[in-house]
Amino acid sequence: MYLVELLLGLVYYLPAFVANGSGPMVRKGNPIDFGKNFTDGRRILGDGKTFEGLLMGLTYGTTVGVVLSFFLGIHWIVISFMESLGAMLGDMLGAFIKRRMNIPRGGRAPFLDQLDFIFGSTALGYLVGLSVTVYQFLLVVAIAFVAHVLTNIAAYRLRIKSVPW
Structure with a gap:
């Protein structure tokens, strides 16, 4: 019974995982920060955060929510959109x-690189009804950490990313 509950937590976070993983597929795009610098003289976000990547993440993550809505209820479309938006904002x-x-x-920024999107998706997901237990959340954090490392290595080998982290 507990195993099923834990695994259901992973299902709840599928939109966030998909949104976060789809953004890097955009090779070139228009930077969200418009190429501007912050008051410290450094870029606000950098060239890696683009409008096209944001749109792709929102589209793919919400599409996962449409599929989940057949099993978990129509409200999952809104939850998945907010999770996807939270994942993208957390990454930004x-x-x-x-x-x-x-x-x-x-x-590299260990832990920040792997978990920013989880915290963002959780925060915005909770605003619209996402409900997970502490154990589900901790399992998702652990899996996100490991999955991030492995998928980045794969993306590097597939030449989607320029570095393996």
């Missing part, structure tokens, strides 16, 4: 923090 916040720490695009 991570990029903002990395730029403030003078970490260049593609540079």
Whole structure:
């Protein structure tokens, strides 16, 4: 019974995982920060955060929610949209923090790189009815960490990403 509940937590976060993973598929796009610098003289987000990547993440993540709505109820379309938006905003916040720490695009920031989207998706998901247990959340955090490492290695080998992290 507990295993089923834990695994259901993973299902709840599928829109966030899909949204976060689809953004990097955009090779070139229009930067969300319009190429502008922050008050510290460094880019606000960088070239890696684009309008096209945001749109792709929202579209793919919400599409997962449409599929989930057949099993979990129509409200999952809204939850998945908000999870997807939260995942993308969490990733942008991570990029903002990395730029403030003078970490260049593609540079490593352990834990921040792997978990920013989970915290963002959880925050916005909760606003519209996402309900997960602490155990579900912790399992998702652990899986997100491992999955992020493995998928980035795969994306690097497939030449989707320029670095393996």
